[in-house]
Amino acid sequence: MLLATLLLTAGSLADRLGRRRVFATGLAIYSVAAILCALAPTATLLDLACALLGAGGAIMFSTSLALLGQEFHGSKERGTAFGTWGTTIAAALAIGPLAGGFLTGAFGWRAIFAVLAPITMVAFVISLARVPESTHPEAHQRHVDWIGFATFTIALFLLIFVLIQGNSSGFGSPLILAAIAGFVVSMAAFIAAEVIQADHGNAEPMLDLTLFRKPAFTGGAMAALTSAGANFGLTFYIVIYLQKVRGNSPLETGLWFLPITGVAFLASPLAGRLMARLAHRWIMGAALLLVAIGDLLLFGQTATSPLTTLLPGFVLIGIGAGAINPPLGATAVGVVPPERAGMASGVNTTFRQLGTALGIAGLGAFFQSDIARHLPAAFSDPHVASLVAAGNLKAAAAAAPGIGGAAETAFMAALNDLFLVIAAVALVGAICALTMVRQKDFERDEAPAADAQASPRVGPAERAHG
Template sequence: MDRKWWTLIAVSVATFMLLLDITVVNVALPSIRKDLNASFTDLQWVLDAYALTLAALVLTAGSLADRLGRRKVFAWGLAIFSAASLLCALAPDPTFLNVARAIQGVGGAAMFAVSLALVAQEFAAGRERGVAMGLYGSTIGVAVAVGPLIGGALTDSLGWESIFYLNVPIGALTLVVTFARLRESRDPHATRVDWPGVAAFSGSLFLLVLALVRGNDEGWTSTLILSLLSASAALMLAFVWIEFRVSEPMLPMPLFRRRAFTGVQLAAFGVSSSLFALFLYLTLYMQNYLGLTPFGTGLRYLPVTVVSFLFAPIAGLLLSRVPARVLLGTGLGAVGLGLYLMGGISPDDEWTTLLPGFVIAGAGVGLINPVIADVAVSVVPKQQSGMAAGINDTFRQVGIAVGVAVWGAIFVGRGSAEVRKAAAGTPAADGSHPHELVEAASSGNLNQVLAAFPPQSRQAVAKAARDGFLDGFNEVVYLGSLVCFAGAVLAVWLVREGDIER
């Protein structure tokens, strides 16, 4: 078999492992909360610890790969990710788990940064690369399709720890193929690592997410939150200043003068900050509100994931025939419509209320994933493909990290306001009780929190808490749809075929 196919297999398997881990973790979060006695904030950090380190380091990993060797960095990423997965499985408490998830992000950054570049260097631009990207997109579709099902089955039968153990043998086998079959490549004009830029960018992201996660607890006008937001903004401004002035920036700002380059980054951010970030809240709704098991939740995700899998290869074939902006706009619009249809949940609804939205959103994701993957590395010179892939993955992961935090803040804030209104005249409407009740309904420990209230008021308080959950859920789903619609408009406006190498 030709080397290019071995490369595609290795990259696809690694991507499969990474995405499987993300989708599997979503389904397992309620079980993790129960076993490790985690809070709602802990659950947010299980996702954000991974996404933040990946987003902060993927550009650096891309630069290192162009300089030290893409195969070498890819292999190191596999090794770190597999070892961190083992640590996740052995976690005795939420803090240990989240630190291990952050280490996973380091390995994930190395793999994500070079995966598309490794494929692009082996497949010529045009129809051949379009087919390869279609197959790569199919891998994404398969991972998304089977992830919730595998995660649910493993969590129900062997415990949530098994979802992390699964990465160890997959990572080891992929590492063998990487050393045996992949070709090493470098950029002869590779730049040095922009460490000041890395520090400013990662610091800004961390402080922003920390402020968003802690805002409802501390108060949005508190000194702590305002200081965190101000420091985050200052560091981001410093990052932009650094990137304009250093001779070898990790994120060359002139690239954003290319409309197609900017458009594809916004498309990646749009879908990640909406649908992918909202998977956490969809899972909490199905498991902690409807009472479904992890495996039952995985089954209910099949419509969105299977449709995504079926549409991905179609998008790959259309890449050479249909303008990329049309595919991006149509796909993002479909995801936005799907999310809109998932909103408006009432207390008597079943999971089938989500079904039309699942199907339409799944079609949209299937359309845009291969297009984003192809355009991301086709709007820059080939020797910069590693950096371009890293920038695109940064926007994806920043979208997830910021999305999870923003939706969490809105979800709890809106839900708390509804609890305060619905529970007026009971102790549940006072002080921090509304906040605590929404988080309890989200985390699956509402019964424990209700024990602190007088028996005669518990039924009313429980109803208020569940109403607050639904109010917050509907709010974030509707807002997520607006983000996708905005992304669709920007993609159609910015992306032009003349900027894309075919």
């Protein structure tokens, strides 16, 4: 929750306080939180430490694109930079499940957090030593938008709460209805505050709503939302299928995901190179179309299907997931003025995180209700459906004697329906990217494929010493 709610706030504060300073602060918080997680003696303290971990992660994620955007200009430079950035993300996705499975099996869950601390400490030192500082040139003239900070944080917190708790508490329960009402009120107050402060206030709005007048900015945000929703939603439920239904260990599950993560690792730098030749929308649209086709290829799975039948779909999804990151990141900071880079980075990352939450929680609501629809009427109790949705087929059999193989059949039927829904989500993202991310919306000299024949620009190293 803290990861999602603090992204935009941290991005806007970075424009004012300094992007390197805010990024380094996030690294420091993340490192301390990782140590606290590894040492947590109780589940409650672990939850609190994880919340702090999320806060540090939000601060890091929200400023990463802005840091790249301030140093690299033109489609060729940014193609290389964002391609490398995307490759790093793909490498983390490839290594993470394998390393997590190994560390958990060999040393226990605490080891997962223990290894994070030294990595972030090294990154902290490098960021202070090598990353130049940058801020909004007029940041000192206006106050921090505390009203926007408070209302947006409350609104997003309530939205994520509804998505996470809606299934277990019931979307019609008083608690969830109250949270939905609170979200609507808080979001309305946030929008009103941003409009008023932009026109008449003496504070710098946390979110410049006029940015959404640019179709490319809105299209990039929608592409980020749908890409994250499709990819992370798929990952979450495929993990349940591989581990709970097919009985694979965490390490084995990580190996089965290598066709996605490994191909993404290769596709990302290639997409970065293409950014100097093709408009960003073509790369983003093609990437999301490949994800949609890959999801369609997964349709038709059964509880006894050879797992190798997943591979064609996994490969296409991996290409799409890797190829979209470089142009998506470059679009986020390329269609806004340089002084708004932190804000734009925060918006893009917020939409990604919202997509992840919607992909897991929103699709989860559909998945559970679809399982209830496929179960025999005698066993369609919400509690039984929730057990089946979580892959706890033995617990479902204990809760509903006589359910037999109907639980597994319902799970697989709903999983195949989910593949179709995720494909539709990716297709919507592809349409948004192709129709809304226009080259003319990019800031001058930042338009993709516009400077391929231009004279060489001064690179980051030369700028630093010039």
